[in-house]
Amino acid sequence: MKPSSLQDSLKPIVALAKRRGFIYPGSDIYGGFANTYSFGPYGAALKKNIKDLWWKMFVQERRDMVGMDGPILLHPRAWLASGHLEGFNDALIDCRACKARFRCDHLIEETLSIGADGMALSEMNELIRERKVKCPKCGAADFTEARNFNLMFSTHMSKTGHEGDVAYLRPETAQAIFLDFKNIIDTMRVKVPFGVAQIGKAFRNEITPGNFIFRVVEFEQMEIEYFIREADWETLFEDWLATMHRWCERIGLSKGRVHEKEHPKEQLSHYSKRTVDLVYDFPFGRSELYGLAYRTDFDLKRHAEFSGCNLEYTDPETREKYIPHVLEPTFGVERTILALLCDAYDEEQLENGEMRTVLHFAPRIAPVKAAVFPLMKKEMLVERAREIFASLKGLWNCEYDESGAIGKRYRRQDELGTPYCITVDFDTLENGTVTLRDRDSMQQERVPANQLIEILNTKILF
Numbered sequence: 001m002k003p004s005s006l007q008d009s010l011k012p013i014v015a016l017a018k019r020r021g022f023i024y025p026g027s028d029i030y031g032g033f034a035n036t037y038s039f040g041p042y043g044a045a046l047k048k049n050i051k052d053l054w055w056k057m058f059v060q061e062r063r064d065m066v067g068m069d070g071p072i073l074l075h076p077r078a079w080l081a082s083g084h085l086e087g088f089n090d091a092l093i094d095c096r097a098c099k100a101r102f103r104c105d106h107l108i109e110e111t112l113s114i115g116a117d118g119m120a121l122s123e124m125n126e127l128i129r130e131r132k133v134k135c136p137k138c139g140a141a142d143f144t145e146a147r148n149f150n151l152m153f154s155t156h157m158s159k160t161g162h163e164g165d166v167a168y169l170r171p172e173t174a175q176a177i178f179l180d181f182k183n184i185i186d187t188m189r190v191k192v193p194f195g196v197a198q199i200g201k202a203f204r205n206e207i208t209p210g211n212f213i214f215r216v217v218e219f220e221q222m223e224i225e226y227f228i229r230e231a232d233w234e235t236l237f238e239d240w241l242a243t244m245h246r247w248c249e250r251i252g253l254s255k256g257r258v259h260e261k262e263h264p265k266e267q268l269s270h271y272s273k274r275t276v277d278l279v280y281d282f283p284f285g286r287s288e289l290y291g292l293a294y295r296t297d298f299d300l301k302r303h304a305e306f307s308g309c310n311l312e313y314t315d316p317e318t319r320e321k322y323i324p325h326v327l328e329p330t331f332g333v334e335r336t337i338l339a340l341l342c343d344a345y346d347e348e349q350l351e352n353g354e355m356r357t358v359l360h361f362a363p364r365i366a367p368v369k370a371a372v373f374p375l376m377k378k379e380m381l382v383e384r385a386r387e388i389f390a391s392l393k394g395l396w397n398c399e400y401d402e403s404g405a406i407g408k409r410y411r412r413q414d415e416l417g418t419p420y421c422i423t424v425d426f427d428t429l430e431n432g433t434v435t436l437r438d439r440d441s442m443q444q445e446r447v448p449a450n451q452l453i454e455i456l457n458t459k460i461l462f
């Protein structure tokens with residue numbers, strides 16, 4: 001639905017992602033399957049590095065956080081309690097002429113340049129009728145009435161065989177944390193303020209404008225529910241915003257491309273009293289990357305009510321009982337990957353006039369940390385290069401490559417975002433040094449092969 005020029009801005013990144021084994025269209029051999037993608041070998045490695053670093057920063061390095069891994073299928077009443085069954089909807093509208101389906105707010109934004117986030121159904125229908133909005137696909141001005149569609153995917157549990165046994169794939173990981181709040185306070189020695197972190201899949205039956213992996217139907221979230229006293233929410237909200245910015249810096253996103261966007265009161269989700277998004281300057285425009293919401297005590301109160309279970313926390317010192325309030329920093333994995341690809345992607349003209357495509361990933365998240373090459377396919381060089389590769393591959397994801405001209409091998413690693421290339425040449429056999437090439441400066445320095453682990457260790461810094 002977006003004008004093609006906006007989608008075109010992503011084209012070189014989409015092409016590189018496929019060509020170099022980062023991201024493939026889902027079910028590719030069947031012609032694709034709407035809004036699904038597969039992460040190839042380098043995409044999977046990048047994803048794993050992001051998730052590992054996130055876990056390290058938000059669980060391992062903190063004393064106030066614990067991690068968990070809850071189920072995708074939760075008790076159906078949980079979605080009634082959370083408000084998703086009633087309120088987690090998108091207004092969709094169909095073109096009668098070509099049968100194309102659109103998100104109504106997106107259609108209005110694109111065709112009339114009017115912000116329609118949070119607009120009532122009746123208002124949107126009236127605007128589309130009055131302004132004779134044309135279908136961006138076929139040009140007809142013949143739309144159905146906009147209707148609300150729930151975004152949750154449903155499935156059936158076969159435990160009883162009854163038709164009514166509907167279960168939902170979770171549209172956010174957050175609820176799994178709320179459902180285990182009691183188990184966690186009963187089994188772990190946590191003390192408010194504390195947080196529970198989780199990384200996992202979420203599913204939303206979304207109509208998307210096709211900005212690659214920006215909005216997909218199956219994605220991963222890295223979420224934290226941070227349990228606090230109500231009185232502390234404003235101070236801790238600011239702390240979390242600052243921490244989220246620190247995360248963006250740690251993964252190497254350019255500071256100038258990450259901004260804050262406050263949600264106006266009338267557009268807040270049903271559970272939120274304040275939400276600030278971290279938005280990123282994607283090639284198709286400034287859009288949501290992450291979010292920080294103050295969910296109050298909405299979720300725990302509702303689950304207490306719907307489950308009949310007491311979800312109060314008892315202060316270990318004062319014995320005061322209360323339902324904690326919640327701050328929720330939430331991070332999408334796919335959006336992290338898209339922002340990193342956009343940030344890192346560069347086409348550079350070299351001194352000899354050639355072009356090189358390069359991904360300037362921060363070494364700590366790069367899918368391949370180092371590549372080892374013999375200068376030529378000569379037995380002695382190959383043997384030494386393989387030895388060096390063997391000494392590194394247990395520590396980092398590294399590659400060995402002996403095929404083709406050395407310049408081509410460098411270019412391939414540049415496109416993968418590999419920060420360091422190590423070349424074994426005839427001097428290596430004489431004096432034990434190798435060349436270490438830096439991806440960004442393309443400078444090479446000679447370093448002793450037996451110090452490579454130490455040198456790379458200080459450069460990569462996880």
Ligand code: GAP
Nearest residue numbers: 172174214215216219289290291330331332335
């Ligand atoms: N628990 C709160 C929550 O789910 P959200 O803003 O709807 O809030 C959180 O989603 C994050 O999940 C977003 O900031 C974004 O990074 C990611 N996300 C949401 N929907 C997505 C989709 N359809 N495709 C990819 N990522 C998505």
